[in-house]
Amino acid sequence: MAGMRTEERITLAMAELLRKQGYAATGVNQLARAADAPTGSIYHHFKGGKRDVAAAALRSSGAAYIQLLPLLLDPHDDLVTGIEAAFAAAADDMRDTGWANMCPVGTVTGEVADTEPLLREVAGEVMGGWVEEGTRYLAGRGLPEPAARSAMYALLTALEGAFILARGLRSTDPFAAAGRSVAAYVASLVEQAADAPHAEAAPSAPGTAPA
Amino acid sequence: MAGMRTEERITLAMAELLRKQGYAATGVNQLARAADAPTGSIYHHFKGGKRDVAAAALRSSGAAYIQLLPLLLDPHDDLVTGIEAAFAAAADDMRDTGWANMCPVGTVTGEVADTEPLLREVAGEVMGGWVEEGTRYLAGRGLPEPAARSAMYALLTALEGAFILARGLRSTDPFAAAGRSVAAYVASLVEQAADAPHAEAAPSAPGTAPA
DNA sequence: CTCCCGCTAGAACGACCTCTCTAGAGAGAC
DNA sequence: GTCTCTCTAGAGAGGTCGTTCTAGCGGGAG
Numbered sequence: 001m002a003g004m005r006t007e008e009r010i011t012l013a014m015a016e017l018l019r020k021q022g023y024a025a026t027g028v029n030q031l032a033r034a035a036d037a038p039t040g041s042i043y044h045h046f047k048g049g050k051r052d053v054a055a056a057a058l059r060s061s062g063a064a065y066i067q068l069l070p071l072l073l074d075p076h077d078d079l080v081t082g083i084e085a086a087f088a089a090a091a092d093d094m095r096d097t098g099w100a101n102m103c104p105v106g107t108v109t110g111e112v113a114d115t116e117p118l119l120r121e122v123a124g125e126v127m128g129g130w131v132e133e134g135t136r137y138l139a140g141r142g143l144p145e146p147a148a149r150s151a152m153y154a155l156l157t158a159l160e161g162a163f164i165l166a167r168g169l170r171s172t173d174p175f176a177a178a179g180r181s182v183a184a185y186v187a188s189l190v191e192q193a194a195d196a197p198h199a200e201a202a203p204s205a206p207g208t209a210p211a
Numbered sequence: 212m213a214g215m216r217t218e219e220r221i222t223l224a225m226a227e228l229l230r231k232q233g234y235a236a237t238g239v240n241q242l243a244r245a246a247d248a249p250t251g252s253i254y255h256h257f258k259g260g261k262r263d264v265a266a267a268a269l270r271s272s273g274a275a276y277i278q279l280l281p282l283l284l285d286p287h288d289d290l291v292t293g294i295e296a297a298f299a300a301a302a303d304d305m306r307d308t309g310w311a312n313m314c315p316v317g318t319v320t321g322e323v324a325d326t327e328p329l330l331r332e333v334a335g336e337v338m339g340g341w342v343e344e345g346t347r348y349l350a351g352r353g354l355p356e357p358a359a360r361s362a363m364y365a366l367l368t369a370l371e372g373a374f375i376l377a378r379g380l381r382s383t384d385p386f387a388a389a390g391r392s393v394a395a396y397v398a399s400l401v402e403q404a405a406d407a408p409h410a411e412a413a414p415s416a417p418g419t420a421p422a
Numbered sequence: 423c424t425c426c427c428g429c430t431a432g433a434a435c436g437a438c439c440t441c442t443c444t445a446g447a448g449a450g451a452c
Numbered sequence: 453g454t455c456t457c458t459c460t461a462g463a464g465a466g467g468t469c470g471t472t473c474t475a476g477c478g479g480g481a482g
Contacts, residue, residue, distance in 0.1 A: 123379040
């Protein structure tokens, strides 16, 4: 964290704290300690205080998370096996980090959706962005538009849910089952698209990496 | 809440507050006001204080939630369509309650898994109980044992994830996609079980309600 | 050099936190 | 009646919360 601008250090420290302990339990003093910045600097960079820092942390984490989708799926020619592998990778990461690395957007949404309108809105924007970008990506991998969107919703819900179950049970089993489930769903969508290929968005063969 | 024992009122009020705003943001004074009980009574009934109340609330909510599984699925002869209907019912309930009615076990697990060992443990026990009971139920509906467990994991992860996404996006779309996804997965498991019915737990035809 | 200004630094404030404590209300035993 | 014991009742202690405030550091402009 040493070679960063203060504002960036604060945002990143907040993201990490949100992942581990949520919004309400994270104090500004704790944040200052974690970011190695005095309290005054936090309020200088973020006029809105703690809420403002959390919003920035959600946006930045959200942008980082969605980049993992092509990163994890591009190496797999077959979309279905790629999805199972992605869930397995998420499971390994979570186990290796002591069941702490849950997505901060999910944690915060569950916690403050009804009490912090700004953060609920930001979380909604981030999730909406995930769905849009993910739908575009899956469409590029051969799924017709409405199926791609459904698949992305299913993937995100299974992933967020797996984080929670795995965290409570301290087991990777939820990730394995969630991965198999989403894979089965996507497989059924791919099959439907192949049976009726009159849809618009199928530039390459279904289940194949884009050009 | 008038006709209840104080201890019960406190537990129920805590469950509701946990659902809406999580553990850290819920104060003992707020709880006392919501349960219409003085602070002293809370500490009389729950020697462990706030943490102790939360643990009781998680256990009681957990027990209530798992009862919904047979309640929602028994009416449907076909397990697969029953699952989709159950997700639709959850979606309707959430929309009708202003996107607040998320499961408290999920909310709290995401929030305090790393900071409150007792609550993490209780949440794990509750979730473990869901998996066991759900696996038994699905086995009774014709799924062989390992498939039934996978299906239950998939169902729970999709459900918890759908709560989060729906809450952030203020939309029932995540529930619809999650329901279709889990249904597709269970359908594939039912098909596998029908193709190779040498498993032990198939007292009746697959996808049929138990006797 | 001086002036300026973005930023650091942390003390201080009022509000609220969890939890403890004392006092007494109320029901049942005798 | 009186004694006993469970539970109610809420004030208060001690601490932490988010936020504000003033003071001053440090580097570029003139």
